[in-house]
Amino acid sequence: xxxxxxxxxxxxxxxxxxxxxxxxxxxxxxxxxxxxxxxxxxxxxxxxxxxxxxxxxxxxxxxxxxxxxxxxxxxxxxxxxxxxxxxxxxxxxxxxxxxxxxxxxxxxxxxxxxxxxxxxxxxxxxxxxxxxxxxxxxxxxxxxxxxxxxxxxxxxxxxxxxxxxxxxxxxxxxxxxxxxxxxxxxxxxxxxxxxxxxxxxxxxxxxxxxxxxxxxxxxxxxxxxxxxxxxxxxxxxxxxxxxxxxxxxxxxxxxxxxxxxxxxxxxxxxxxxxxxxxxxxxxxxxxxxxxxxxxxxxxxxxxxxxxxxxxxxxxxxxxxxxxxxxxxxxxxxxxxxxxxxxxxxxxxxxxxxxxxxxxxxxxxxxxxxxxxxxxxxxxxxxxxxxxxxxxxxxxxxxxxxxxxxxxxxxxxxxx
Amino acid sequence: xxxxxxxxxxxxxxxxxxxxxxxxxxxxxxxxxxxxxxxxxxxxxxxxxxxxxxxxxxxxxxxxxxxxxxxxxxxxxxxxxxxxxxxxxxxxxxxxxxxxxxxxxxxxxxxxxxxxxx
Ligand SMILES: Cc1cc2nc3c(=O)[nH]c(=O)nc-3n(C[C@H](O)[C@H](O)[C@H](O)COP(=O)(O)OP(=O)(O)OC[C@H]3O[C@@H](n4cnc5c(N)ncnc54)[C@H](O)[C@@H]3O)c2cc1C
Ligand SMILES: [Zn+2]
Numbered sequence: 001x002x003x004x005x006x007x008x009x010x011x012x013x014x015x016x017x018x019x020x021x022x023x024x025x026x027x028x029x030x031x032x033x034x035x036x037x038x039x040x041x042x043x044x045x046x047x048x049x050x051x052x053x054x055x056x057x058x059x060x061x062x063x064x065x066x067x068x069x070x071x072x073x074x075x076x077x078x079x080x081x082x083x084x085x086x087x088x089x090x091x092x093x094x095x096x097x098x099x100x101x102x103x104x105x106x107x108x109x110x111x112x113x114x115x116x117x118x119x120x121x122x123x124x125x126x127x128x129x130x131x132x133x134x135x136x137x138x139x140x141x142x143x144x145x146x147x148x149x150x151x152x153x154x155x156x157x158x159x160x161x162x163x164x165x166x167x168x169x170x171x172x173x174x175x176x177x178x179x180x181x182x183x184x185x186x187x188x189x190x191x192x193x194x195x196x197x198x199x200x201x202x203x204x205x206x207x208x209x210x211x212x213x214x215x216x217x218x219x220x221x222x223x224x225x226x227x228x229x230x231x232x233x234x235x236x237x238x239x240x241x242x243x244x245x246x247x248x249x250x251x252x253x254x255x256x257x258x259x260x261x262x263x264x265x266x267x268x269x270x271x272x273x274x275x276x277x278x279x280x281x282x283x284x285x286x287x288x289x290x291x292x293x294x295x296x297x298x299x300x301x302x303x304x305x306x307x308x309x310x311x312x313x314x315x316x317x318x319x320x321x322x323x324x325x326x327x328x329x330x331x332x333x334x335x336x337x338x339x340x341x342x343x344x345x346x347x348x349x350x351x352x353x354x355x356x357x358x359x360x361x362x363x364x365x366x367x368x369x370x371x372x373x374x375x376x377x378x379x380x381x382x383x384x385x386x387x388x389x390x391x392x393x394x395x396x397x398x399x400x401x402x403x404x405x406x407x408x409x410x411x412x413x414x415x
Numbered sequence: 416x417x418x419x420x421x422x423x424x425x426x427x428x429x430x431x432x433x434x435x436x437x438x439x440x441x442x443x444x445x446x447x448x449x450x451x452x453x454x455x456x457x458x459x460x461x462x463x464x465x466x467x468x469x470x471x472x473x474x475x476x477x478x479x480x481x482x483x484x485x486x487x488x489x490x491x492x493x494x495x496x497x498x499x500x501x502x503x504x505x506x507x508x509x510x511x512x513x514x515x516x517x518x519x520x521x522x523x524x525x526x527x528x529x530x531x532x533x
Contacts, residue, residue: 241462252458254437255487300417300435303464303488308416310431343458400454 001196003108023188024068024195029202029227033061035382036220036229038207038243040064041073042183042368043360044235045190045201046375047382052197054376055383060199061229062191063222065206069187072237073368075337077260077294079273079282080369081118081178083145085134086405088393089346090141095390096373100181103372109189111181112287116272118178119148119156121322123167123278131173145175157272164321167278180273180284186371210247216355217247232357233382238303238338240361249353251361252343252399256297257307258365261316261334263326265289279318283326291326293319297339297365307336339364343399345408349378349391358382359396417485422495424477436470438462439482440502464488466511468503471495484511 002008002021012019035051037044040062051057064070080100082093099106100113122128131147138145150162153172162169191201202224209221210232219228234243238255265288275282280296295315298307312334320327342348342362347370349360360378363370377390387395393405417430426432438460444452461467467487472480484493484503493514494507 239464241460242464245461245463250455250459250461252454252460254460254462255464300430300469301437301462301467301487302490304490308430310416399458400450 001192004110023192024201026203027200029061029063029200029205029222029224031226032219032228032230033200034059034230035233036060036227036231037062037233037235038220039071039234039236039239040068040187040191040201040203041071041235041237042069042186042190042371043073043237043363043374043378044233045187045194046371047233047235047360047378048194048199048375049190049197050376050379051383052194052199055379057383058197058199060194061227062194062199062201063205063207063220063227064201064203065223067203068191068201069184072337072339073187073371074184075260075335076183076368077282077284077292078180078183078368079118079178079275079284079366080113080115080181081175081273082143082369083118083120083134083138083173083175083178084407085137086346086407087137087141088405089407090138090143092347092373092377092390092394093370094141094143094373095376096370097177099372099376100369101177103181103186103189107189107193109185109192111185111189113179113181115177115179116284117156117174117176118273118275119153119175120173121153121160121169121274121276121278122147122171122173123164123169123276125170127278128170131171134173143175144177145173148172148174157270157274159269159323159325160274161322161324166321167276169322178273181368183368186368190375207243207246210243210357212247212354212357215353217357230356231382232354233360233378234357235360235378237340237361237363237367240340240359244352244359247352247354247357251348251359252396253340253348253362254301255303255338255340256300257302257304257336258294258297258339259307259312259334259336260292260294261312261331262286262290262292263329263331266291266329269325274322276318276322279322281315281319281322283319283323290332291329297341303338305336305338341365344404344406346405347374347394348396349374349381349387349394350396351381351385351387352396356385417490417492419471419481419483419492420495421473421476421479422481422497423473423479426473426476428473428476432473432475434472434474436472436480439468439470439498466493470498486514
């Protein structure tokens with residue numbers, strides 16, 4: 001792989017950009033790999049990357065039914081934060097956030113990590129108490145956050161209306177090193193680094209069946225033929241139940257549409273990320289100037305990648321109250337992804353009833369921020385067969401044992 | 416917008432009038448059940464991509480629970496039926512199988528009439 005650098009850019013500038021290599025190849029599948037990963041979203045690709053980087057396992061294929069990064073990884077609103085209440089969550093999300101800090105250097109690919117600061121508004125007394133508690137917990141966990149008063153909220157984000165009629169802003173949980181990154185670039189950067197290690201990323205190849213014998217997986221049936229594997233990792237987000245059914249077990253997951261939308265581009269007016277969880281809306285401004293907006297999920301299971309219009313209405317209504325200046329903005333695009341919601345709204349990194357089959361799913365509405373940490377922990381699980389300290393609390397057994405990681409109740413919101 | 420006909424009052428209700436209640440026909444487990452049974456009842460779901468039997472409540476209408484068969488990949492509604500039925504009718508099941516949507520009904524033990532919203 002030729003490195004990207006300012007010199008490469010200058011050289012290609014004079015050569016009319018004719019000498020760039022393909023970032024990754026599109027190989028035909030081999031008949032067998034040591035590890036097959038299903039799903040080339042951020043989590044699947046990051047798992048492959050750290051399998052090669054940290055554990056030296058490079059005979060790996062990542063199999064994707066569509067195009068790389070075309071699932072939730074390419075559909076999310078890119079918020080990165082690690083201000084969670086529960087210790088297991090703070091540990092894995094902060095690992096991810098800290099890996100994001102120098103991911104561009106690590107991958108030699110600009111993922112545009114922008115630690116511009118994330119603010120979670122407290123708009124009820126309950127939220128004030130909750131976020132103060134989270135700030136104290138974060139201090140013990142070594143995650144830098146702070147509870148800030150309304151005046152400081154207004155200073156950091158002047159376009160917020162802090163004395164709204166229904167839900168005045170009473171303060172906020174502020175994480176100065178949270179922010180955003182370019183979602184496609186995260187997938188592309190990992191994919192390029194994986195291909196450079198000799199791994200195969202096989203796009204347009206749908207897994208249709210999982211074959212097993214004596215309690216271990218032997219391979220997968222795909223639209224490009226049968227592929228044998230030593231170990232199998234299912235990292236397919238909203239389609240986890242579908243893959244689990246092929247493998248013969250059931251997951252505590254329900255799949256639901258989650259939508260986002262962006263406005264026409266406007267001049268820079270907001271250089272932080274704001275989440276308003278009581279009214280269910282969040283907003284940031286992209287480098288192109290679009291206001292990037294997200295809200296809540298639909299309430300019922302669906303794989304439609306569309307979502308219901310009244311959820312968008314709710315989100316926009318709430319945000320117009322918090323940011324009155326957006327009331328005349330035109331919206332350019334709206335889209336949906338299928339998010340994988342677990343019973344306790346925390347992710348799953350786990351062994352399964354099949355000895356050499358592992359799952360990574362359940363990131364639901366909030367897994368973009370977790371990609372590097374999740375891949376790191378998943379690679380360890382797949383390589384050694386045992387979860388390390390980051391993954392151990394997120395096993396499937398917690399649903400049987402009642403040992404939940406209850407961030408949903410803690411945060412009052414699912415992400 | 417998703418529209419379901421409430422089998423109790425006959426109203427064609429938009430989804431904003433309804434509350435979703437998750438997978439239908441779950442086998443309930445009570446005191447004395449094993450951890451596996453509780454895990455299955457409380458958390459494990461079929462979550463199919465295709466026909467799904469599910470609970471709905473006509474919250475902003477007659478207030479009663481009913482069940483629906485809907486394709487989760489297309490949002491096509493095959494039909495609705497009262498929550499007191501332990502299984503979808505044969506007619507509904509054959510409609511789903513002739514639609515070629517795969518997956519038949521996997522009967523669990525009959526569930527008692529649902530209680531209030533959880
Ligand atoms: C609208 C929206 C907004 C969001 N906002 C945020 C946010 O601000 N911050 C945040 O942290 N998170 C956010 N998320 C959540 C985040 O996007 C996801 O948690 C994360 O991207 C999941 O990554 P993944 O790699 O697990 O899944 P995906 O990126 O969905 O990848 C799974 C891949 O598996 C493939 N696949 C499925 N079935 C098969 C098969 N049978 N064979 C082969 N391949 C298959 C799919 O095509 C897909 O590409 C948001 C999600 C949505 C939808
Ligand atoms: Zn009714």
